[in-house]
Amino acid sequence: MTHFKDLRSYLCALNDIGDLERITREVDGDLEPGAITRRSYETDAPAPLMENIRGNALGCRILGAPAGRSYVKTRPYARVALSLGLPATATIPEIIDTLIQTRALPGKKPVLVDADNAPCRQNILRGDDATLDSFAIPFAHDSDGGRYANTWGTLIVKSPDGQWINWSIARVMKIDCKRMTGLIVPSQHIGQIWQQWVELGQPMPYAMVQGTAPAIACASGIPLPAGVDEADYVGALWGEPIEVVKALSVDLEVPAQAEVVVEGHVSITRDAEEGPYGEYSGYLGTKSSPQPTFSVEVISHRDQPIWPLVVAGRPTDESHTLWAMGMTAEAISLMREAGLPITAAWIPEESAVHWLVVSVPNNWRELLPDTSSEELAQRIGEIVFRANSLIFIPRIYLVDDDIDPTCLKDVVWAIATRVHPERRRIVFSEERVIPLLHCYDADEYAAGKGAKIVYDTLQPPIGEGRLPHASFEQGYPAALRQQVIDHWPNATDQ
Template sequence: MHYKDLRSYLAALDEIGDLAHITREVDGDLEPGAITRRSCELDAPAPLFENIRGATPGFRVLGAPAARSSRKDMPYARVALSLGLPPAASVPEIVDALIATRDIPGKKPVLVDATNAPCRQNILMGDDANLDKFPIPFAHDTDGGRYANTWGMLIAKSPDGKWTNWSIARVMKVDGKRMAGLIVPSQHIGQIWAEWVKLGQPMPYVLVQGMAPAIACVAGIPIPAGVDEADYVGALWNEPIEVVKALTNDLELPANSEVVIEGHVSLTRDCPEGPYGEYSGYLGTHSSLQPTFHVEAISYRDDPIWPLVVAGRPTDESHTIWAMGMAADATALLRAAGLPVTCTWAPEESAVHWFVVVVPNDWRDVLPDTSTEEFARRVGEILFKADSLVFLPKIYLVDDDIDPTKLSDVVWAIATRVHPSRRQVVFSDARVVSLAHCYEDDEYESGKGPKIVFDTLQPAIGKGRLRHASFDQAYPEDVRKRVLANWPTTTKSPI
């Protein structure tokens, strides 16, 4: 089942017990951020703040919309439900669904009459279009401002109209009429903004809050340049997204959105943005000049819901949906290059600083006369050059006896299969970005530094590979069957 708006998705979370209704009054500054952050760190239900001090009655904030679930039997339920999958779907199943959607013809969105569109229930124009009306909290106490966008979607179109990009990028509220948005040149929105700058024309934009969960997820993952996210979601849903025209420009936006902000972006980086707590798990300490997003119109649903992601120590949306999107892109790139890959994953606890590439036992049949070092080098050459994976500093190439979503497996592999000095393929002059937290100042300044692939591949089965001292491998099949047949189903204890 696909949820076409945020509210039906919240009803589904309620049904599985993964939504916490916070009805007591909370302050409008830091308390929603603090509760959301603690919810992420404890894998607690997603908090829905329904009584925010100073906010218009009925205005709400949703925390942790796609973080790890509170249900231990379905840890990725929020992402799975967002994408229309069963709530118990595993990481490989979710990643495979994202990859498979790439091969389905996209479905263009369909324009509907805006008269009855939920996002047009309330309209503010001119001076009335003011962000001060909305309960935008601080995410962290050292942030440069209230972040108006942490899980909303920016819509921008290339000047020739051939490419419309829907993406998530952080945007800081400056005052009621201005925001400063982080525009990274290598990202798609940065490429489109650069085209408008070349023409000397301000880029029109729409910033949407509270769209259908699949739209938010797809906006937050890498898909190929030139592909419209709206078409990709249409393929995922097997039906087009219903959209309406913006009030002030020719962009189109999801009709069921909670809040819609419209305006134009400055031609220069003219406004300080940041600092902000980031996915690496540390509070930011620096600001930078970024383009100004001027606000010209706002529309919203009755009793609107504003989503809030509080990035930080794992686990939050950076370590779930963003990592899944990166895994889908990495897997697709490696397979397109003819490399046998079972799956890829960035263990949440690594804050997307480790990437595990799992290969099947028969990889030597697919790549005859290829050493493990050569295999590792090819993986690094492909992944470290990809724009979508520029954040990755470390890759572990492992056999498929390792489950990359199980941290105990990954730690065991790193501890027992990574040689202290050998079998490491180093790319000494790779591209480095400031958001990855493991480099030195000179490397950030130059934008260059080392990246590494750890070759942990074991000998082929039957040719020197050690068996595990585990239940699965250290006992005959008849003994294991007898143990399992007599093991109580209601307890972990054999007694």
């Protein structure tokens, strides 16, 4: 595997495959970077690197869609694949298998390197000079409550006892040049660590790191078990530790190759209004919520730093590529650990992370004797719906492995022809829901409880009532199929 230790080498790799668009014309510093990034998602354009931001004294550049779907049609997940050190041609199952396999490897702790030569220390801003106004931080959407300083950066925090270091991605909105406010969800790991500092009555030290090695951003954006340090996971993925330096003002370590590092403390009360913000479900936000304040105390950065920008919305963006892959890997791992025979799974991008499709092998009845399909669906629902890391999933479709979960055409056909209008659905009526999901009523959001469902579409065993497909593969003798294939005209002959 070839891995990129910094963002710039990754951008060179994107450029080599034709998946990077350098925009040298002047771009405004308010809304245009968001609009460019959003259109790039919706047209599967190359990742836009905006190099000339109006009014930006530091020469800060903005990279849009850092892990979106690729412009190269034969390599749709090249950005995620390259980020993880895989070939640009890697498929969804290959990427998910890598995420699963890395979980089983022993982690590699980061290694401290000489801070004097670390790229992230090329420029150090303290006091009044440590201002967010020096950087190009645009609005993501026209109706957002503010400029979002963190959409693809890594937030680094540590439990008070120092035993758990969490690297994660969470949205953080700029309030002014010295303050930000971010979404701290209690069920997420950063929320659990923040609560420990709240109970101590001490503000939580943090570092917000922009422009990390792409694998660091990926690991920060996927669910890993509580207590697992994302930095150790990336070390296992790479086969060597991440190089870090000590933060300048707080007791944390940060990636040495980062583009920008912002340091400070997080308040112990929800004393600022965050939002609204357009989210991964595909709708513009209309509400704000009280969240803690992030103070800005010290900033360090590379020359002409690159600030990544993710603009969440209708599929497909990073929420529906990398995040969906991470949640799928988590779901498969949990189900297999529970002894369930899972062939594959996927969260279709078009579902905006609201569906999980799970397939099981034809012989699942032999592997789980005396188990009905309804009982299997029940067990899958209990595992997925009660995992903190998978709280975002409200619907599961359980299918036979003649359906490829990564092929939307297969999935739609299965849902249309195998979901009974009334029966064979397992309803979990009082499961946890959060406002980021977009399929519940106001009273359910207020209560934090709502229904989730598993659709059992499993067919009878082969030879016992299952109908064959009316398809080329199943509708004709093998010899005739081969004859047709042998005489099939090449594309150049058509």
